[in-house]
Amino acid sequence: DAGVTQSPTHLIKTRGQQVTLRCSPISGHKSVSWYQQVLGQGPQFIFQYYEKEERGRGNFPDRFSARQFPNYSSELNVNALLLGDSALYLCASSLGDRSTDTQYFGPGTRLTVL
């Protein structure tokens, strides 16, 4: 079975632009979470969606938004890009939203803001 897939793999944007990142969960998984990993640091939680509803939001500005579609895929949108938004964006999927549900991570999207 295919794992979590993310697109695009790499992306280069300039300050002030907007970006959309996409994530397809493992088949049958209904929960998707997004994390930001700045170089040299651990991933930081941005959003969790379960059954198309937002279940959690990390400490990120309103420039960050996300949604989950009926097929459980998800998009992360970032508006008015800043240099500090340069990072690896990871998507993780799990069957449900319980703490014991194993989360599987995708390979990430590398965003560079110039």
Add this chain to the structure above:
Amino acid sequence: AQSVTQLGSHVSVSEGALVLLRCNYSSSVPPYLFWYVQYPNQGLQLLLKYTSAATLVKGINDFEAEFKKSETSFHLTKPSAHMSDAAEYFCAVISGSTGNQFYFGTGTSLTVIP
């Protein structure tokens, strides 16, 4: 509040030697604890997890970790290091009160010396 601290941002071991990566957690409720590994330019792969069952947890590739409540620790060990173990290792905690949002440590980079 939940957090993890990984002692030692860089660890070097000789091939065949014991691997010990340290993780201490802080949690106001019984935690679920995880170790993930990240190879260069890749996503996170689950090594093992503790979810309040046996305190000694065995994972993939001969890794194991022991949950010690009295020491608030969840150190990762492997009896004999292999060259392929060179990677970044992340300890993470989930609080049952916040769904399955991970709080990651800052990571430990493991170098294996031939």
